[in-house]
Amino acid sequence: MRLLTILIVALSGSVLTALADGSAITISDPYLRESIPGQSRTAGFFTVVNEGASDCVLASAQSATAERLEIHEHSHQDGVMRMRQVPSLTIPAGQSVTLSPGGYHLMVFGTKAPYQAGEQVPVTLDFGDCGELDALFDVRKIR
Secondary structure, eight states: OHHHHHHHHHHHSSEEEEEETTEEEEEEEEEEEOOOTTOOEEEEEEEEEEOSSSOEEEOEEEOTTEEEEEEEEEEEETTEEEEEEOSOEEEOTTOEEEEOTTSEEEEEEEESSOOOTTOEEEEEEEOGGGOEEEEEEEEEOOO
16 A cells, blocks of 8 residues: 555655665655756755654755766855855755755766756655656756
């Protein structure tokens, strides 16, 4: 019954779950910004919920549609917004982390073709010991 529920939720496209070693990672609302003309990079966002009993770590992400994906964060220092790569992102047990504009996000570098609103892009998220999750990210217009 649990497998059937997971399959139904995964097929709905709005929430995806990875299960490994008793952990449960769920993501919702995965999306990428539409490519800016002439640019081969963009950003991705989603919410991660860790329903497991131990911390999970987003260690990396990849997509066949881009050269590389990195985990980044924005910060404000002395009135200046800065962006930097972080090696990983911990999702504490029983909590959620939202990757959103102005905060943590995925940076996508070297897109092989421009991402256009309405498309979907396959992305694999590696949560280390908590497993991998394959997701389809919707491409949306920049607001």
